[in-house]
Amino acid sequence: MLIIVLIVSVVFYLAFRKWRQRQELPPDGHGLIGSNGEYWQEQRRFALHTLRNFGLGRNFMEERIMDEFELKFKELDKLNGEPIPVHDHFDILVGSVINRMLFSYRFDEKNAEEFYGLKREVDKSLESLSLVFTTIPYFMQRMIPYLRKIYETQTKPFWGVKNFIARQVEERLQEIQDGRHPLGDEGEDFCDAYYLEMMKQQKENPKSGFNKESLIVSILDLWIAGQETTSLTLCWALIYLLNNPHVEEKVRKELQELTDGNRDLSLTDKPKTPYFNAVIMETQRLASILNTNLFRQATDDVQIGDYLIKKGTPVTTQLSIIMSEEALFDKKFDVRLLLDLNPRINENLPCEQFVLMHQFFIDVLQTSSTKISHSGRKTCVSGYYSLKRYNFQFNPDRYLNGNRLEQHVIPFGIGKRECPGKSLALAELYLVDFLKFHSFNFEFR
Numbered sequence: 333m334l335i336i337v338l339i340v341s342v343v344f345y346l347a348f349r350k351w352r353q354r355q356e357l358p359p360d361g362h363g364l365i366g367s368n369g370e371y372w373q374e375q376r377r378f379a380l381h382t383l384r385n386f387g388l389g390r391n392f393m394e395e396r397i398m399d400e401f402e403l404k405f406k407e408l409d410k411l412n413g414e415p416i417p418v419h420d421h422f423d424i425l426v427g428s429v430i431n432r433m434l435f436s437y438r439f440d441e442k443n444a445e446e447f448y449g450l451k452r453e454v455d456k457s458l459e460s461l462s463l464v465f466t467t468i469p470y471f472m473q474r475m476i477p478y479l480r481k482i483y484e485t486q487t488k489p490f491w492g493v494k495n496f497i498a499r500q501v502e503e504r505l506q507e508i509q510d511g512r513h514p515l516g517d518e519g520e521d522f523c524d525a526y527y528l529e530m531m532k533q534q535k536e537n538p539k540s541g542f543n544k545e546s547l548i549v550s551i552l553d554l555w556i557a558g559q560e561t562t563s564l565t566l567c568w569a570l571i572y573l574l575n576n577p578h579v580e581e582k583v584r585k586e587l588q589e590l591t592d593g594n595r596d597l598s599l600t601d602k603p604k605t606p607y608f609n610a611v612i613m614e615t616q617r618l619a620s621i622l623n624t625n626l627f628r629q630a631t632d633d634v635q636i637g638d639y640l641i642k643k644g645t646p647v648t649t650q651l652s653i654i655m656s657e658e659a660l661f662d663k664k665f666d667v668r669l670l671l672d673l674n675p676r677i678n679e680n681l682p683c684e685q686f687v688l689m690h691q692f693f694i695d696v697l698q699t700s701s702t703k704i705s706h707s708g709r710k711t712c713v714s715g716y717y718s719l720k721r722y723n724f725q726f727n728p729d730r731y732l733n734g735n736r737l738e739q740h741v742i743p744f745g746i747g748k749r750e751c752p753g754k755s756l757a758l759a760e761l762y763l764v765d766f767l768k769f770h771s772f773n774f775e776f777r
């Protein structure tokens with residue numbers, strides 16, 4: 333089965349209606365990430381509405397983010413400059429923010445170990461992701477014994493997290509039923525809101541996809557998708573700023589002038605912090621956390637140049653290539669470098685462009701993607717190494733010339749399946765990055 337890696341962003345912009353179908357993922361096409369069709373539409377619409385309602389729409393997300401930072405980073409003061417694994421702090425901070433929105437509770441000293449245990453499970457699961465998992469239809473993976481074995485190994489850690497979520501949902505439903513958890517009109521969190529919608533739909537539309545399994549998988553999707561991505565981007569921001577002291581200096585100056593050093597930043601300050609916004613954008617561009625986007629499927633035959641992409645073909649965009657186009661950004665990713673680095677590359681693939689992309693794709697999957705995307709501290713080391721190796725320039729000023737370059741920075745994807753957690757993630761990046769520099773001086777050890 334041919335994997336097409338789309339490289340021309342224009343094509344993607346023009347045709348994204350045809351790519352909104354996701355390559356189906358376990359568990360059984362439920363939830364938000366691996367579902368399709370009307371089911372996906374109703375689940376996504378509900379999730380977006382509820383994220384707004386319990387999140388940024390009501391401003392208390394801002395308070396919660398600040399609050400979590402205070403709680404998670406305050407003990408650092410006591411360390412007197414001792415080195416710390418900063419990634420762990422970002423992990424639990426981001427984990428608590430999302431968990432409060434989903435289940436109204438945070439991770440603290442009492443349950444931190446449980447959180448890190450789950451986090452390790454997720455890391456294991458994501459690190460073992462491979463092309464087999466993302467491109468071969470899910471039903472085939474379960475039917476063919478060889479593939480089933482790979483499938484089972486890859487998904488095993490993932491079921492542990494699903495069980496954790498399912499336990500919490502069961503407990504909550506029990507509490508609602510025996511009156512220990514009163515719901516009111518809207519409930520307190522995503523789980524409550526989903527339960528209320530489920531009850532409503534079961535009366536009005538018994539065939540709707542709002543049921544307990546969908547509740548569990550939707551929460552699972554938000555829990556998993558909302559954590560490592562954000563926490564890792566925070567880590568990257570730190571790495572880039574530590575490597576670019578002149579940028580750090582400019583950020584501090586901009587923020588100091590705005591707040592006079594005696595108040596916190598608020599999301600409403602965004603229009604007044606153009607340089608800081610540009611730093612976050614440049615961080616996301618270069619960190620390129622999901623450097624190959626989640627797989628979709630062509631919903632129709634599509635002609636791109638000389639190539640006919642048949643309906644049903646798994647398709648992905650190489651987001652990192654789009655975000656480093658030579659015509660727009662100063663440093664082109666040099667594929668020949670990879671040719672030198674990776675002797676296993678097959679040079680006899682069907683067309684020149686595809687060969688180049690395929691080479692890049694293989695390299696990314698084999699050397700950096702899994703490590704860069706998913707696994708804690710080793711991530712930063714490998715990411716830092718790639719950064720040096722490819723010599724990309726961290727240059728936030730590039731966005732300040734009125735050239736609308738930001739339109740080409742698409743770390744959250746675009747189109748119908750664009751990341752629904754974008755606003756929450758951007759709020760976390762803005763506020764936590766500010767607090768980091770407002771409260772501490774960091775250095776590499």
Ligand code: HEM
Nearest residue numbers: 364365557558561562622743744745746749750751753757
């Ligand atoms: C820096 C942080 C983040 C990045 C870079 C990121 C990136 C992405 C990307 C590239 C996609 C695929 C979009 C596409 O197919 O075009 C995606 C999907 C998704 N993201 Fe995020 N994300 C982040 C944070 C979050 C957060 C905080 C949440 C939850 C609150 C979240 C929930 C999801 C979900 C549920 C999907 C699947 C949407 C669907 O298929 O309809 N993400 N994300």
